[in-house]
Amino acid sequence: MQEADAPQFRPGEHTVEVPVLKQGPFLIATVQAALTDDDLVQLRKAMIERVVGSRSLGVIIDVTAMDIMDSFASRTLREIAQMIRLRGAETVIVGIQPEVAFAMVQLGITLEGVVTALDLEEGLDYLNQRFKSNA
Amino acid sequence: MSQSLRVLPNNWRGGSGSQTPLRKFQLRAKVRRTVAKDAERLERTALRHHDPEAPALNGTALLLRELVSHLRQNRTQLREEWARRITEAQLLTAMSKDEIFAEATAVYDQYVEALETGTFEALQAYARSLSERIIPRGVETHEVVGIVLLLRDVLARSLFAKYQADFRKLDRILDAYEPAANRIANTVAVGFVQERERVIRQQQEAIRELSTPVLQVRERLLILPIIGVIDPQRARQLTEQLLRGIRTNRAKVVVIDITGVAAMDATVANHLVQTVEASRLLGATVIVTGLSPEIAQTLVTIGVDLGKMNTVGDLQGGIEQAERLLGYKVVPISAGG
Amino acid sequence: MNETIRVPIKSDKDIVAARQKGRTLALSLGFSETDSTLIATAISELARNIVTYAKKGEVRIRAERQPSRRGIIVVAKDKGAGISNIKLALQDGFSTSGSLGLGLPGVKRLVDEFEIVSGNGRGTVVTIRKWKA
Numbered sequence: 001m002q003e004a005d006a007p008q009f010r011p012g013e014h015t016v017e018v019p020v021l022k023q024g025p026f027l028i029a030t031v032q033a034a035l036t037d038d039d040l041v042q043l044r045k046a047m048i049e050r051v052v053g054s055r056s057l058g059v060i061i062d063v064t065a066m067d068i069m070d071s072f073a074s075r076t077l078r079e080i081a082q083m084i085r086l087r088g089a090e091t092v093i094v095g096i097q098p099e100v101a102f103a104m105v106q107l108g109i110t111l112e113g114v115v116t117a118l119d120l121e122e123g124l125d126y127l128n129q130r131f132k133s134n135a
Numbered sequence: 136m137s138q139s140l141r142v143l144p145n146n147w148r149g150g151s152g153s154q155t156p157l158r159k160f161q162l163r164a165k166v167r168r169t170v171a172k173d174a175e176r177l178e179r180t181a182l183r184h185h186d187p188e189a190p191a192l193n194g195t196a197l198l199l200r201e202l203v204s205h206l207r208q209n210r211t212q213l214r215e216e217w218a219r220r221i222t223e224a225q226l227l228t229a230m231s232k233d234e235i236f237a238e239a240t241a242v243y244d245q246y247v248e249a250l251e252t253g254t255f256e257a258l259q260a261y262a263r264s265l266s267e268r269i270i271p272r273g274v275e276t277h278e279v280v281g282i283v284l285l286l287r288d289v290l291a292r293s294l295f296a297k298y299q300a301d302f303r304k305l306d307r308i309l310d311a312y313e314p315a316a317n318r319i320a321n322t323v324a325v326g327f328v329q330e331r332e333r334v335i336r337q338q339q340e341a342i343r344e345l346s347t348p349v350l351q352v353r354e355r356l357l358i359l360p361i362i363g364v365i366d367p368q369r370a371r372q373l374t375e376q377l378l379r380g381i382r383t384n385r386a387k388v389v390v391i392d393i394t395g396v397a398a399m400d401a402t403v404a405n406h407l408v409q410t411v412e413a414s415r416l417l418g419a420t421v422i423v424t425g426l427s428p429e430i431a432q433t434l435v436t437i438g439v440d441l442g443k444m445n446t447v448g449d450l451q452g453g454i455e456q457a458e459r460l461l462g463y464k465v466v467p468i469s470a471g472g
Numbered sequence: 473m474n475e476t477i478r479v480p481i482k483s484d485k486d487i488v489a490a491r492q493k494g495r496t497l498a499l500s501l502g503f504s505e506t507d508s509t510l511i512a513t514a515i516s517e518l519a520r521n522i523v524t525y526a527k528k529g530e531v532r533i534r535a536e537r538q539p540s541r542r543g544i545i546v547v548a549k550d551k552g553a554g555i556s557n558i559k560l561a562l563q564d565g566f567s568t569s570g571s572l573g574l575g576l577p578g579v580k581r582l583v584d585e586f587e588i589v590s591g592n593g594r595g596t597v598v599t600i601r602k603w604k605a
Contacts, residue, residue, distance in 0.1 A: 034492065036483075038484050067512070070517055071578070102510075103510050105413045107582060119385075
């Protein structure tokens with residue numbers, strides 16, 4: 001597993017690091033807690049650049065640390081998945097916590113059309129299965 | 136309910152026995168009230184002229200002050216009498232004499248304090264903490280109501296004994312005492328009942344949790360058999376339990392069996408759908424088994440596309456499908472019989 | 473502990489601040505993780521509406537203690553243009569996934585009590601309450 005550099009976002013005075021690691025043909029982005037809307041927008045931009053730049057086949061976005069998933073976050077994640085799909089790659093969102101999942105369905109946001117898995121291990125498993133069958 | 140009548144002091148409202156003075160007092164109440172009101176007015180005027188520095192307290196406040204100091208002065212014997220009568224009336228049998236006396240002391244002091252300050256927050260808080268202590272001991276509502284009314288009676292009689300020479304004064308003091316005493320009785324009783332209701336709710340919650348186990352039958356496979364009536368609260372609890380179970384057991388497939396559920400209203404059906412969606416967010420596939428035609432209809436009514444929901448006729452079939460999804464080979468047991 | 477927590481809402485950072493404070497207060501009042509998440513999510517949606525539609529406003533959060541229950545009250549107010557058709561906004565067609573994302577029906581589902589006062593040009597005040605038995 002190679003370590004890629006962590007892109008730094010600087011919207012205003014607020015700095016957020018979303019570490020993105022490369023594992024074989026896949027990218028793993030680990031989101032930290034307390035992402036502002038701006039951070040999410042930056043994340044979307046950065047993910048596309050990284051996918052294009054590294055010609056990844058798949059992306060895992062780990063949201064374990066996100067204590068809230070609201071409508072904006074869910075919309076942005078779906079947009080990220082859509083844009084990545086346009087580049088021919090797959091996205092898997094992993095690490096949604098039980099309380100967060102509960103709040104999401106109550107609020108009415110379902111992340112429809114986006115693949116989700118329990119955690120990083122499951123996410124990688126899924127991507128490996130997908131690309132094994134395509135090999 | 137009749138039980139609670141028995142434990143009320145049976146000579147408070149003129150039962151058998153020698154309480155003639157009390158009865159006479161009640162009979163003349165109406166007449167005396169008119170007299171008392173005039174007297175009060177006169178007294179207030181007199182007071183103002185007598186001591187210009189005295190705050191313009193109305194008659195009631197003064198009377199209550201007098202009342203409170205009487206209750207404080209006679210604290211020891213009044214408490215003892217009350218505790219004695221509690222035992223006589225066979226209340227608080229779950230507690231020992233010492234315990235009864237200790238609680239009686241605390242209640243007495245709170246009672247007097249509430250009379251003095253006219254505020255009831257401290258009493259409310261005390262009533263709650265008292266209830267927390269005695270409910271697990273099996274003390275019931277009628278006992279709490281009974282002891283509070285007994286105290287009221289003990290204090291009223293003590294006032295009567297003190298002021299019996301002056302009916303007008305007695306009448307006024309009781310007038311001042313009654314509303315406050317009623318409010319105190321109410322505060323304590325209501326506090327107790329609320330605490331009891333809270334405890335009952337907690338117990339119900341615990342029972343619900345126990346009766347809806349999330350079972351792990353194989354690795355990565357959970358079964359949630361639902362039996363009986365589901366209300367929205369229970370449905371929500373089920374969802375939370377299941378989601379936590381998915382995370383803990385790292386389940387990839389969940390079989391929710393609703394064979395044992397007779398009917399579901401739209402709200403609960405909605406919860407079921409939400410459970411399926413939330414499980415998916417955790418990466419688990421849900422198979423619903425035992426869907427009756429009625430429930431299927433309810434789901435369609437609330438707009439669920441049953442074609443999209445993974446349903447199988449019975450639990451066994453659901454488990455088999457789950458195992459297939461997980462990559463297990465399914466071998467019929469009775470093969471080659 | 474009955475002070476009101478006031479969070480001025482002007483930017484997306486404030487949305488995060490408001491919801492985190494709401495979550496912290498909810499947990500300290502004894503709400504479960506799940507309920508605290510629901511409350512924080514509701515605050516996030518309401519605060520975001522302020523930023524999106526009114527540019528600025530305020531979120532106030534406080535505890536409410538009654539004899540038989542404890543709860544949390546959140547008031548989200550702004551002096552924006554207001555919602556001209558509240559009834560329409562509260563219909564389920566106007567969900568958060570749609571482009572007309574006020575998300576009010578969704579917020580309603582997260583809480584026990586929901587009130588909204590909004591008038592043309594007079595701003596909007598949304599009050600939500602959640603109780604813990």
